[in-house]
Amino acid sequence: MPAGHGLRSRTRDLFARGFRKKGYIPLSTYLKTYRTGQYVDVKVNGAVHKGMPHKFYHGRTGRVWNVTKRAIGVEINKQVGNRIIRKRIQVRVEHVQPSRCEEELKARKVRNDEMKAAANARGEVISTKRQPEGPKPGFMVEGASLETVTPIPYDVVNDLKGGY
Amino acid sequence: MAFIKASKPRAYFKRFQVKYKRRREGKTDYRARIRLINQDKNKYNTPKYRFVVRFTNKDIVAQIISSTISGDLVLASAYSHELPRYGLHVGLTNYAASYCTGLLLARRTLKKLEMDEEYEGNLEATGEDFSVEPGESRRPFRALLDVGLVRTTTGNRVFGALKGALDGGIDVPHSEKRFAGFSKDSKSLDAETHRKYIYGGHVAAYMGTLIEDEPEKYQTHFSEYIKKGIEAEGIEELYKKVHAAIRADPLEKKTAKPEPKQHKRFNLKKLTYEERKNKLIERLNAFNSAAQGDEDSDDE
Numbered sequence: 001m002p003a004g005h006g007l008r009s010r011t012r013d014l015f016a017r018g019f020r021k022k023g024y025i026p027l028s029t030y031l032k033t034y035r036t037g038q039y040v041d042v043k044v045n046g047a048v049h050k051g052m053p054h055k056f057y058h059g060r061t062g063r064v065w066n067v068t069k070r071a072i073g074v075e076i077n078k079q080v081g082n083r084i085i086r087k088r089i090q091v092r093v094e095h096v097q098p099s100r101c102e103e104e105l106k107a108r109k110v111r112n113d114e115m116k117a118a119a120n121a122r123g124e125v126i127s128t129k130r131q132p133e134g135p136k137p138g139f140m141v142e143g144a145s146l147e148t149v150t151p152i153p154y155d156v157v158n159d160l161k162g163g164y
Numbered sequence: 165m166a167f168i169k170a171s172k173p174r175a176y177f178k179r180f181q182v183k184y185k186r187r188r189e190g191k192t193d194y195r196a197r198i199r200l201i202n203q204d205k206n207k208y209n210t211p212k213y214r215f216v217v218r219f220t221n222k223d224i225v226a227q228i229i230s231s232t233i234s235g236d237l238v239l240a241s242a243y244s245h246e247l248p249r250y251g252l253h254v255g256l257t258n259y260a261a262s263y264c265t266g267l268l269l270a271r272r273t274l275k276k277l278e279m280d281e282e283y284e285g286n287l288e289a290t291g292e293d294f295s296v297e298p299g300e301s302r303r304p305f306r307a308l309l310d311v312g313l314v315r316t317t318t319g320n321r322v323f324g325a326l327k328g329a330l331d332g333g334i335d336v337p338h339s340e341k342r343f344a345g346f347s348k349d350s351k352s353l354d355a356e357t358h359r360k361y362i363y364g365g366h367v368a369a370y371m372g373t374l375i376e377d378e379p380e381k382y383q384t385h386f387s388e389y390i391k392k393g394i395e396a397e398g399i400e401e402l403y404k405k406v407h408a409a410i411r412a413d414p415l416e417k418k419t420a421k422p423e424p425k426q427h428k429r430f431n432l433k434k435l436t437y438e439e440r441k442n443k444l445i446e447r448l449n450a451f452n453s454a455a456q457g458d459e460d461s462d463d464e
Contacts, residue, residue, distance in 0.1 A: 020181040024194045028233045030202045033209055069204040093205060 011055050015046035023047070029094055034072050038064045039099040042074060042091060051092025061099050072096055193313055200308055201231045213239065215307035215336055217266070217325045219314070224262050226269040226325055228307055240276055242269035246416070250409040252402065254388045259324040259344060260364035260403050263289070266325035267407060270332020271414035279305060280414075285333030289407065291359030293340040294330055304335040319344035319361070327362065363403045368396040 008015065017023075025047055034040065042057045051071050056078065066073030071092045078087045112128040119126040186192035203212045211230035218225045224244035229236045244256040244265045255261055274280040282299040296304040307329075311322050323342045330336060340346060345357030360366060371389070374382035375396075383390065394402065435443070 020179070022181060024184065024198075027194075027198060027201060027231075030198060031231060031233050034205060035208070067205045067208075069206060070202070072205060 007054065008052075014055055014058060015044050015052075017046050025094060029097075032093070032098060034064050034067055034093070034096070034098070036064050036067060039101055040064055040072065040074055041097045041099045042076070042089075042095060043097055045094045048092060048094040051090065051095065053089050053091045053095060057089060057091075061101060066090070190313070196310070200310055211237075213305075213307040214310040215269075215326070215329055215334065216310040216312070217262070217322045218312055219257060219262075219321060222257060224257055224265045224321075224325065226265045226329070228269065228273050229310075240269060240273040242266075242272060242416075247406065249417070250406045252406045253392050254394060255364065255367060257321070258364065258367060259319075259321050259361045260367070262321040262324035263328040263331075263362050264403070264406055264410060266328025266330075267332045268328075268410045268414055269325075270329040270334045271411055272416065273305060274333050275414050277305060280333070283333035286331035287411075289327075289331055289359065289362050291343075291345065291353075291355040291357070291362055293343075293353060296330070296333055296335045304333070306335040306337075309336050309338065316342055318342050318346050318348075324361070327358075363400040365400065368399045371396040371399075 003009075025045060029045075039061055040063075041061050042053055042059070044052055044055070044058045057074075057076055060076045062074040062076035064072055065075045065088060068090070071090050073088055073090050074096065075086050075088050077084050079085075108130075115126060115128055182188065184192070184194060187194060200214050201212065203210065214229050214231075216225070216227045216229050222245075225241070226243075227241040228239040230239060231237075242265050244261050246268065247253075247256060247261060247264055250264070250268075252261065252264060270285065271280060274283055279299075279302060282302065283296060283304055285296065286294040298304055309322070309326055314320060314322055316322070318341070320342065324344070326336060326338060327343060330338070340353040343353055343358050344361040345354040345359075346352070347354060371382065371386055374385065389395075
């Protein structure tokens with residue numbers, strides 16, 4: 001029989017629940033609130049069959065564009081051929097988690113604002129740009145002893161002894 | 165063959181998935197809980213209140229609870245052990261007492277939310293099905309009945325508490341199918357029977373039959389009633405007075421409790437991260453100095 005290409009094909013492991021995590025899902029998933037414009041991760045929960053996204057979207061992150069009674073509309077980028085389309089899917093809240101992708105950015109913004117305000121008070125101008133990691137600093141090698149190595153002259157007789 | 169005690173292999177335990185803790189304790193029905201707590205996403209952070217009724221052997225607990233990720237928050241609570249304050253000293257777990265507890269809880273929450281003038285509820289308990297009408301300024305306070313693990317049969321005491329809360333002025337979506345006095349044959353609620361239960365009429369009737377037929381059993385079974393001087397005829401009057409007292413002053417009274425005494429510690433107090441790090445540094449220093457200080461290494 002030929003391979004099927006149904007909606008949930010090849011998802012035996014992808015949609016499986018974790019080891020010893022089967023059954024009821026923790027209630028905090030239902031208590032989270034989502035606002036439009038927030039970033040969310042799509043992670044399918046195999047225990048809930050309604051409102052499942054297609055397997056392509058498992059592991060993708062997108063923005064919320066719609067909030068309904070039990071589900072959320074998420075806008076995700078998908079490459080189709082030579083272009084990227086902004087696809088809008090409706091997903092139940094059990095298959096969605098709030099994303100932490102902006103967390104570091106927000107924290108940095110707050111810190112930068114504080115540093116800028118402090119520098120402003122002192123009257124100096126600082127740059128809050130992130131710098132890439134540079135080369136490691138130089139150091140002196142400790143406990144080194146010198147050993148001079150010279151090549152030995154080629155001895156025809158000895159080297160050809162094994163046969164040729 | 166020799167008898168080998170059946171024992172579970174190690175693999176069994178390694179693969180065993182425990183149920184949630186409250187399920188193991190047999191206290192929470194998660195299937196029901198999910199459905200009660202789930203709030204529409206387009207209502208964002210609006211709390212969804214549950215009207216929780218639980219019975220113990222000697223007490224009735226009625227609470228209004230909303231849920232958050234950090235835990236459930238109790239908005240208001242009423243216990244049947246508070247009913248002595250309103251004049252009811254005996255029969256604290258019967259249908260009539262659950263009605264009183266539900267009524268007390270409803271009046272208490274409405275008073276806390278300053279809605280008690282607008283939503284009087286049903287002043288005269290007739291046993292008929294009563295639903296709150298929306299008032300002028302605010303919509304009625306809505307809660308969903310959370311029964312717990314109780315078997316919801318007709319005439320169950322949780323529905324007595326439900327009736328009390330409804331008559332108190334809280335909006336709880338319900339059907340009259342499970343009130344005491346609903347007849348399956350005629351598919352309607354007999355308000356007279358329900359009213360009898362609300363005012364303890366079933367208890368009064370039992371008292372009457374026992375006095376006639378088995379006076380000794382009456383003495384043992386209703387000993388507390390006899391002590392307080394409550395008789396079968398006076399029960400309805402008693403409950404009417406309790407209802408009126410509840411409506412007059414529903415707010416709870418905080419009793420002054422003595423400070424809990426400090427107990428002697430039998431186990432060591434856990435050290436903080438800082439304390440543990442310092443201890444390690446001290447130990448390393450002592451070790452280094454004891455080793456005759458050959459290594460002139462820094463404190464690391």
